[in-house]
Amino acid sequence: MESIETEVVIVGAGPTGLTLAYELALAGVETLVLEKLPERLQQVKGGAIQPRTAEMLELRGLLEPMLRRAMPRGPVGGHFAMLPVPLDCRPWDTRYPSPISLPQWEIEEVLEERATALGARVRRGAAVTSVEADADGVTVTAHDGPRVRARYVVACDGGHSAVRKELGMPFPGRSGTYLAVLADVRLSSVSELVPREQGHISTLTRQANDYWAMLVPLGDDRYRLTYGYYGSEDRPEVTRDTPVGDDEIAAALRAVYGEGTVLGGVDNSSRFSDATRQVERYRAGRVLFAGDAAHIHPPLGGQGLNLGVQDAFNLGWKLAATLHGRAPAGLLDSYHAERHPVAAGVLHHTSAQRVLADPRPDNEDMTALREIVTDLLRLPDTNRHLAGLMSGLALGYEIPGARHPLAGQRVPDAELVTASGPARLSSLFGPGHAVLLDVGGLVPDGVRLPERVDLVPAKSTADLGAGALLFRPDGYVCWAADDAAACREGVLPAIAAHLVA
Numbered sequence: 370m371e372s373i374e375t376e377v378v379i380v381g382a383g384p385t386g387l388t389l390a391y392e393l394a395l396a397g398v399e400t401l402v403l404e405k406l407p408e409r410l411q412q413v414k415g416g417a418i419q420p421r422t423a424e425m426l427e428l429r430g431l432l433e434p435m436l437r438r439a440m441p442r443g444p445v446g447g448h449f450a451m452l453p454v455p456l457d458c459r460p461w462d463t464r465y466p467s468p469i470s471l472p473q474w475e476i477e478e479v480l481e482e483r484a485t486a487l488g489a490r491v492r493r494g495a496a497v498t499s500v501e502a503d504a505d506g507v508t509v510t511a512h513d514g515p516r517v518r519a520r521y522v523v524a525c526d527g528g529h530s531a532v533r534k535e536l537g538m539p540f541p542g543r544s545g546t547y548l549a550v551l552a553d554v555r556l557s558s559v560s561e562l563v564p565r566e567q568g569h570i571s572t573l574t575r576q577a578n579d580y581w582a583m584l585v586p587l588g589d590d591r592y593r594l595t596y597g598y599y600g601s602e603d604r605p606e607v608t609r610d611t612p613v614g615d616d617e618i619a620a621a622l623r624a625v626y627g628e629g630t631v632l633g634g635v636d637n638s639s640r641f642s643d644a645t646r647q648v649e650r651y652r653a654g655r656v657l658f659a660g661d662a663a664h665i666h667p668p669l670g671g672q673g674l675n676l677g678v679q680d681a682f683n684l685g686w687k688l689a690a691t692l693h694g695r696a697p698a699g700l701l702d703s704y705h706a707e708r709h710p711v712a713a714g715v716l717h718h719t720s721a722q723r724v725l726a727d728p729r730p731d732n733e734d735m736t737a738l739r740e741i742v743t744d745l746l747r748l749p750d751t752n753r754h755l756a757g758l759m760s761g762l763a764l765g766y767e768i769p770g771a772r773h774p775l776a777g778q779r780v781p782d783a784e785l786v787t788a789s790g791p792a793r794l795s796s797l798f799g800p801g802h803a804v805l806l807d808v809g810g811l812v813p814d815g816v817r818l819p820e821r822v823d824l825v826p827a828k829s830t831a832d833l834g835a836g837a838l839l840f841r842p843d844g845y846v847c848w849a850a851d852d853a854a855a856c857r858e859g860v861l862p863a864i865a866a867h868l869v870a
Contacts, residue, residue, distance in 0.1 A: 371515040375401045376692055378509050378519040380497050380532050382409075384473065385660030385677030386525030387480035387491075391429070392685025394487035395801040398692055401519070402489065403511050405496035405526070411474045412637050414551055414593075416440075417671030418476070419447070420458050421761030423465040424782065425682050428798035428844050434479045440470045440587060442567045448670065449755045450725035452739065453571035454746035456756035462781040463762055468671055470567065476674070497526070500535040500656065507655050521688060523657045525677070528646075530662035538648055538658075542665075542716075545642025546723075549597035550613050550621070555590045557633030562626045563592075578624040590633060596621045613638040643667035643723055645716050651705035659684055664712040669722040670759050672715050679761065680708050686801065686842035690869070695819070697870045707766045718758060766845060770866060773849040775834050780846060785827040797825055801842050803868045809836020811856035819869040839863055 377393055379386045382404035393400045418426070418435065426432040444467050446455030458466040481491060495514030500507060500522065507522040524532035533540060556563070564573050564586055574583045582596035598621070619632040647664040651657060660677030684704045690696035725742060727735050745751045757763025766777040782795045785808075797804045803822045805812065808829045818824055821842075835849035837856045848863035850856035 373401065373515045373517045375399045375517060375519050376521070377401070377688065378403060378507070378517050378522045380509070380522065380524050380530075381526035381660070381662070382406075382477065382481065382491055382493070383525060383527065383660065383677070384476050384480065384674050385681050386523070387477055387484055388678045388681035389523060389525060389659065389685050390489040390491070391431070391480055391484040391487065392681060392801065393689055394484050394489040395429070396686065396689035396693075398689050400484075400489045401517060402484075402491040403495040403497060403509065403514065403517070404491060404493045405531075407494040409474050409477060410637060412472065412551075412553060412639075414473055414639075416470055416472045416476065417447075417674070418469040418471070419671060419675045419760050420461070420463045420465045420468070421764060421779070422675040422678050423469055424463060424779070424795065425679065425844060427464075427782075427795045429483075429801065430799055431479065431483060435471060435476060436469065438471050438475045438479070440472075440567065442467070442470045445567070445569050447756070447759050448570045449746065449759060450669065450722035450739075450742070451570055451574060452725065452743045452746055453569070454743055454752065455569050456746075456759055457752055458756045458760050458762060460749075460753045461757055461760070461762040463760075464782055468760075473674065497531045497535070500532050502536070502654050502656055504654075520692060521655050521657065523659055523684070523688070524662040525660045525681075526662050528644075528661040528665040530658070532656065533648065533658065533662055536653060536656060538650075538653060540646045540648055542646030543644065545609075545644040547597055548607060548609060548640050548642050549595060550618070550638060550640055552594045552613065552618055552638035553587075553636040554592050554594050554618060554622075555633040555636070556592055556622075556630060557590065558629060558631040560627040560629030563630055575625050580621055580624045582621060582625040584626065591636075594618065594622070596625065607640075609640045609642060611640065613640060641668060645720055647709070647712055647716060651709055652702065657684065657688070657704065659708075663708075664716065666712075666716045666719040667723040669719050669726060672719060672759070675761060676712060676715055679711075679764075682843045683708050695869050697866055697868070700867075711764060714758075768847050768867065771848055771863075773835065773846075773851075775838065775846045775849040778846055779844060780833055780838065780840075781831070783829050783831045783833060785825075785829050787825060787827045792827070795844075797823065798840070798842065798844060803842050803864075804840040805860065805864075806833075806838045806840065807836070808833055808838075809851075811837040811850055811853045812860065813853075813857050816860070819864060822864055822868060839867075841868065 376399040379402045495511035498512045499510040506520045509517045579599045585593040622630045659680040691701045768776040805824045807826045837850045839848040847867040
């Protein structure tokens with residue numbers, strides 16, 4: 370059996386695992402990704418990039434190649450519980466106020482190309498069969514693959530995580546209440562009931578003949594079909610692992626979209642449920658969990674991919690600092706402290722959406738509730754609140770010991786003038802370093818900053834909320850100062866506490 374030594378093994382080559390591989394490789398960490406599938410599945414699923422995720426991808430120059438591949442969608446807002454009021458992210462001052470649509474496999478392709486260009490390795494057809502952790506590292510064995518010794522392992526291998534099961538990690542929560550189907554299909558004929566273009570999700574959904582369905586046009590004869598059957602509880606022989614037959618899909622299309630809608634072919638299909646679960650700890654010694662391996666939830670509002678990618682951005686720089694021996698005490702544990710509550714919040718609001726989105730038209734009480742919540746969504750303050758929640762733009766972290774109101778917050782992508790000329794704030798984070806941005810001339814002359822903390826004196830026409838801002842590599846502020854005295858006294862201790870010991 371082949372033996373390999375590396376610093377980090379990532380199990381799973383989905384968006385979470387590949388984002389983490391990029392972040393670690395960018396920081397100079399030797400990284401190996403083990404993926405059980407022999408080749409990437411070209412599925413559309415999980416293809417909505419929310420505004421905050423778009424901002425974070427842009428920090429690394431990863432968004433632009435994805436935008437080139439994005440499906441035409443127009444400036445259509447997101448949704449809450451599939452209610453017919455678009456969420457407006459413009460009050461959050463973002464360059465990307467609408468979700469960006471492209472197939473998940475294309476997101477993965479961009480991430481893998483960039484990660485491997487930096488030295489990360491991806492081994493496919495390597496299903497993990499054992500995980501043995503000790504005080505010094507972890508040994509991972511893959512079926513028909515290598516035996517790998519690593520300092521850390523990160524499980525990014527989905528809701529049925531082999532790593533989580535190997536370690537016997539509990540995955541508490543609630544089982545699914547329904548099974549539904551997701552399929553990429555081609556239609557040889559369409560009725561007038563079939564949507565002609567992408568729009569708000571409320572314009573793409575339909576209920577008829579005991580089915581609910583969503584049909585999204587992808588161009589030419591291709592569509593993404595999601596559907597469920599109200600009486601699925603009466604079919605106990607159908608489980609999540611039951612193959613989805615072409616006849617089943619064709620019957621659902623006829624029932625919802627009429628006899629004039631004819632299935633031409635199925636590119637891929639799978640079943641999913643609305644199960645809600647979360648591991649209690651995101652770290653078990655030298656094994657960490659991210660993405661669906663750490664949390665699953667009802668697929669409402671395009672949250673899953675984004676939650677996992679943001680897990681990776683949070684974890685990557687912390688794990689790299691730990692491996693390089695320059696992490697402050699507790700930095701790696703702050704991954705759980707920061708990201709576990711975020712996922713718990715997503716599990717909470719997707720559970721609420723599951724109730725509101727119940728498509729059964731004979732539920733008069735639910736219809737009344739939906740109408741009231743729809744009216745509330747038309748109020749600017751309510752819409753802004755839920756837009757921030759669903760887009761991730763409202764997300765902030767609790768920074769221990771930090772008192773400035775900007776600490777733990779994102780800052781809009783401001784236009785700056787630096788010594789090198791005009792620049793956007795987002796362009797400062799390409800190397801994956803922390804950034805000390807001095808827009809008020811507050812940083813003392815001759816201050817000596819540690820490696821991977823970049824000082825950027827600049828001017829900004831926008832009020833950034835402070836004269837000096839210390840950003841983590843993931844773009845969140847961890848310290849700020851309003852005057853020279855506070856900057857002089859606080860900047861180096863803040864770096865030592867939050868970034869580099």
